[in-house]
Amino acid sequence: xxxxxxxxxxxxxxxxxxxxxxxxxxxxxxxxxxxxxxxxxxxxxxxxxxxxxxxxxxxxxxxxxxxxxxxxxxxxxxxxxxxxxxxxxxxxxxxxxxxxxxxxxxxxxxxxxxxxxxxxxxxxxxxxxxxxxxxxxxxxxxxxxxxxxxxxxxxxxxxxxxxxxxxxxxxxxxxxxxxxxxxxxxxxxxxxxxxxxxxxxxxxxxxxxxxxxxxxxxxxxxxxxxxxxxxxxxxxxxxxxxxxxxxxxxxxxxxxxxxxxxxxxxxxxxxxxxxxxxxxxxxxxxxxxxxxxxx
Numbered sequence: 316x317x318x319x320x321x322x323x324x325x326x327x328x329x330x331x332x333x334x335x336x337x338x339x340x341x342x343x344x345x346x347x348x349x350x351x352x353x354x355x356x357x358x359x360x361x362x363x364x365x366x367x368x369x370x371x372x373x374x375x376x377x378x379x380x381x382x383x384x385x386x387x388x389x390x391x392x393x394x395x396x397x398x399x400x401x402x403x404x405x406x407x408x409x410x411x412x413x414x415x416x417x418x419x420x421x422x423x424x425x426x427x428x429x430x431x432x433x434x435x436x437x438x439x440x441x442x443x444x445x446x447x448x449x450x451x452x453x454x455x456x457x458x459x460x461x462x463x464x465x466x467x468x469x470x471x472x473x474x475x476x477x478x479x480x481x482x483x484x485x486x487x488x489x490x491x492x493x494x495x496x497x498x499x500x501x502x503x504x505x506x507x508x509x510x511x512x513x514x515x516x517x518x519x520x521x522x523x524x525x526x527x528x529x530x531x532x533x534x535x536x537x538x539x540x541x542x543x544x545x546x547x548x549x550x551x552x553x554x555x556x557x558x559x560x561x562x563x564x565x566x567x568x569x570x571x572x573x574x575x576x577x578x579x580x581x582x583x584x585x586x587x588x589x590x591x592x593x594x595x596x597x598x599x600x601x602x603x604x605x606x607x608x609x610x
Contacts, residue, residue, distance in 0.1 A: 351391040351431075358384040365437040369489070370454030373444060383440055387433070394431040442490050447482035460489035467499050470524035471506045472549040499524075511565025512558075525549065529558050532575045539579035541588045553582060 353361070362375055362383060375383070406418050447453065447461055464485040468476050484501075487493035499522070506525050507514040516528050526533070530544065536554065537544040547554060557575050560567040570578070579585060 351388060351395055353384050353387045353391070353433075355380060355384055358387065361433065361437050362441070365434060366441055369438060369441060370456040371441050371445065372452055372454045383437075386440065387436060390436060391431045391433070438490070442486065445486065445489075447486050448479075457485070457489045460495075461485040463495050464488060464498060467495070467502055467524075470526050471499075471502045472525045473502060473505050473509060474550060475509065476502075476505070509563060510559060511563060512568055514565070529569065531572050532558055532569060535572045535576040536579040539576055539588070539590075540582075540584050541590070553578075 359375070359380055362380065365371075366373075366375075402419050406414075445453070445457060447457065450458070450461070453461065461482065464481050465478075468481055484493065484498050488495055488498060503517050507517055510525055513525065513528050517523065520528065526549065529549070533544045533547050533554075536557075537547060549555065549558065555562075557578060558569045559565070560570070
């Protein structure tokens with residue numbers, strides 16, 4: 316019973332409680348605090364099994380194990396009590412055991428089809444202990460989720476999102492409560508605010524990121540400076556002025572690729588490139604020849 320509660324198991328538990336309490340309906344209190352009792356051994360097995368599934372790398376102390384078992388039993392029996400109270404309110408006094416069982420079965424199948432889930436409870440308990448700020452101790456699944464979330468934020472260049480918010484999103488992704496695509500869809504909406512010039516292009520190009528939409532300009536700058544486009548920082552004041560001339564106002568479009576290339580060659584970072592050096596050498600040679608130095 317540590318892994319799942321079937322409808323039949325739940326019906327048996329409720330039925331036994333009802334029988335012990337006197338059978339029929341009424342408003343008398345029913346105590347269910349000990350009806351479901353996870354043992355320490357079963358609790359450890361459940362924790363270890365789920366920890367492997369979610370790639371949790373931490374170890375559980377005896378105190379943590381005892382805390383988990385107590386929390387598990389409290390939550391399971393609290394849910395059970397709601398089922399028992401529903402049964403007592405619907406079973407008429409003097410009802411036969413067969414009629415009572417039918418009523419219990421109906422309540423379980425219609426009102427409580429998703430009764431207490433031990434696996435989900437255990438997952439939530441373990442995930443509550445995962446600290447995404449402690450990267451060194453993250454399991455592979457969590458680390459992948461964090462890396463992907465950070466990469467997505469970087470691709471959209473959203474300076475207003477803190478790392479704590481990224482960690483929270485990564486945790487939801489690792490837990491299965493949020494997909495990476497759903498997170499990116501959220502980022503698109505934020506990017507439309509920071510880069511209003513791109514709002515229509517985001518709508519017409521699903522899945523595109525800020526960097527991707529600005530890639531023609533970035534490639535032109537990278538070519539002029541003889542660097543990789545991925546190394547360029549969109550927050551560089553020089554680049555930011557080219558891609559959004561009026562900032563977040565969004566009324567002025569970005570410069571053209573040609574304008575970006577010319578601006579990059581007029582920036583001091585162009586001076587150290589091979590092309591700039593060659594141009595300087597050619598200019599010096601031409602000047603010397605013009606003076607008749609015979610070069």
